[in-house]
Amino acid sequence: MCRGHIYYWVMSAIDKILEANRLFALDYDPSALSPHPRLRLAVVTCMDTRLSRKSLGLSAGDAHLIRNAGGIVTDDVLRSLLISHYMLGTNEFVVINHTDCGLLKATEEELQETVGAKAELHNPIRFHAFLDPAQNVRDQLTKLAGQRWVRKDNVKVRGFVFDVHTGFLSEIAR
Secondary structure, eight states: OOTTOOOOOOOOHHHHHHHHHHHHHHTOOGGGOOSSOTTOEEEEEEOOTTSOTGGGTOOTTSEEEEEETTOOOOHHHHHHHHHHHHTTOOOEEEEEEETTOGGGSSOHHHHHHHHHHHTTOSSOOOOOOOSOHHHHHHHHHHHHHTSTTOOTTTOEEEEEEEOTTTOOEEEEOO
């Protein structure tokens, strides 16, 4: 450091969110939000950065966002949906996949070989690769429909594909 000058280092992504959080907390009002989603909606979607609350017209507190690679209805997603529905009052679930998903670009076997090898996985995990986002949405809707607790009279379930080139959602019929 030179006298009178402070040299700033390049902040890491984590440092940036810590700084943003510090500023956020200055005006944070915990009474303005609730763990109960205002829209009584839970969204199961991919972790892709192009799918955001803004792309869905959602604000903080509107919905539960449950994200993973591919927007797959896993056991953990089902656990989250059970809590969302029975403990926090959601009555609509939406599954959203998107075009140009990374899971479209490799087979399950290729992911096992590439990612598994790099991560030195001794027990392979399932990556849930798929070929068609619309079919993947149908498969996830079928998984949800197979749950006894997801009944038409208590939970509405719909599915969509987000087009990353146009920004539009297209509904997928089961």
